[in-house]
Amino acid sequence: MGLLTLGASDTLARFLKTLYLETHQADILACNVCSFKYCREACPVYDIVRSEGVAPSGFNHYALGILKGMIDYTSSAAEQIYKCTTCGACRMDGCVTPGFGDPIDTPRIIEAMRAEIIERGVAPKVVQELSRQILEKGNPYGASAEVRGSWISASLMAKERGDVLYFMGCTAGYLYPAPAQAALRLLEAAEVPVVLLGNREPCCGLVLFSIGERRKAAELARQNVQTLQAMGVQEVVLSDAGCYRALKKIYPEELGVAVPFRVHHITESLERLVSEGRLAFKKGLEQTVTYHDPCNLGIQSGVYEAPRNLLGHIPGLKRVEMKKTRDKTRSVGVGGGFEFIFPEMARELALRRVEAAKAVGAEALVSACPTVEAHLAAVISGQSGLLIKDVTELLMDAL
Ligand code: SF4
Ligand code: SF4
Missing domain, CATH: 1.10.1060 (Fumarate Reductase Iron-sulfur Protein; Chain B, domain 2)
Incomplete structure (x- = not known):
């Protein structure tokens, strides 16, 4: 043959x-x-x-x-x-x-x-363990579900039902809440009432899908959609690029699970609120920053401009581009569970991105995903002289 x-x-x-x-x-x-x-x-x-x-x-x-x-x-x-x-x-x-x-x-x-x-x-043992962790604990970090989103205030948790649900994701829920906290404060400033699931929020299932657990990811996707439907949700706003891609692309296009509500990344929602005059940034930030496109938001979901446009609304902020951006972005090593399976390579990829940001004279490496930010921040541990920020955090500083 x-x-x-x-x-x-x-x-x-x-x-x-x-x-x-x-x-x-x-x-x-x-x-x-x-x-x-x-x-x-x-x-x-x-x-x-x-x-x-x-x-x-x-x-x-x-x-x-x-x-x-x-x-x-x-x-x-x-x-x-x-x-x-x-x-x-x-x-x-x-x-x-x-x-x-x-x-x-x-x-x-x-x-x-x-x-x-x-x-x-x-599958390699590390992959099997990652799968088990997500299925048993509801997150890839192996953390106890009770502490998910423990930073969320009681007043924010008071609403049981609502049109707009803010989905924080596992990383913001357990590890790195700053971008989600900034997102919630910006939505509050724009007077957008949101409902949250707190420690009842499930994993989106992106890592499960990426490591090959298709049937379990589909089951989780179906359950998640049912949970949100029961709350009367019309729109889901997400900060994590991976969760966003899961609900926007993976559920309907790869897992055959229809998503009967609108799905927006936080940068898309904030850009709309700015254009409607419901949010404005008055404080100047004299800083040079560079924006890193998270793969799950940019290449995989097609959102390139909203984060950049938002940064453009901050008075005094100077934005420079790294050599590889938009659809040629360089992964920082998170995505598809890679950081859990090959942590050393994931670390090396993050360090290379940090060097790329420094090479263009940036004082801050800015992204639009808590998972990206958590990984970069953990890798450099405040030692590279480069600030690691989320777009929402800079916007908060400029409110
Ligand atoms: S460039 Fe050529 S070899 Fe590489 S993935 Fe595309 S088709 Fe394959
Ligand atoms: S890591 Fe390499 S092979 Fe995998 S999607 Fe990215 S460019 Fe393609």
Whole structure:
């Protein structure tokens, strides 16, 4: 059989073993005849490891081998397949194979392989543990659910039902509340009444989905939608880029779970409130900042301008761009559970982003996601001379 011909009988025979990968056959075949390999330079993990095994093209060679039954998911291969932050930079920047239409969607192919790894029960131990933690504790940090959002005031928790729900996410709930606290104060300043779930707030399920736990992620998504519907929610506002992508994209597009309410990232909501004259920033901030596009907000969800436009409303603030931004952003190492599985590589990616910010003369590296900010702040521990901030925190300072 020729390398690129996958016969119907082969496909049928391997159906159960390649349940998720089959749907990406065209992309996988197209990538395997590409000689450009621009994707390598777009990939932050390849940039560290410098091995074809973790290049986007390498993942697609592997996927073809699986589809054709030439190789299998051994335990070492399974570990390799988690060496991707699912940032999507390879999709936007690298694929220029003529005649194949859309760019090759390598992160989707990697997520499909992970789903098959989970179905076969050959996931690395650290992945199995992460999955167990999310399912048992309701968050990837292994923290007790009772303390989720313990910083939320009783008055904010007083409302049981409402049109607008603010979803804080696991990172703000347990680890790093500052961006969520700023978001709530800005919404209050604009007189937007919000309802919160506090310690009843569930995990959005993005990490579960990304590590390959599709069926459990879908179950969680269905439960989450039902919970919010029962509260009469019409709109969900989120600060965490990962949670935003989960509700906006993953639930309806990947898990088949309809989302019957509007989903907005906090920067989208605040930008609208500013344009309606309900929020204004009067205090000047004489600071040079650079904005980091979180992969889940930018490349994966298409929100690039709202955070930048908001920063533009702060008097005196000077914004400079790093070399790789917007759809060419460089992952800081969070996404798809990467920081839990490969903490050292995640740390290295964060340090590289910090250096990129310093190289353009920024005094603060600003993002729009508590998970990104928590990771960057933990990695530099206040030692690099660079401030780590969320857009909402700067806006609060300028109110
Ligand atoms: S999604 Fe990001 S980390 Fe994964 S292969 Fe593509 S560029 Fe590399
Ligand atoms: S991922 Fe894109 S650029 Fe890279 S080898 Fe495949 S088709 Fe070519």
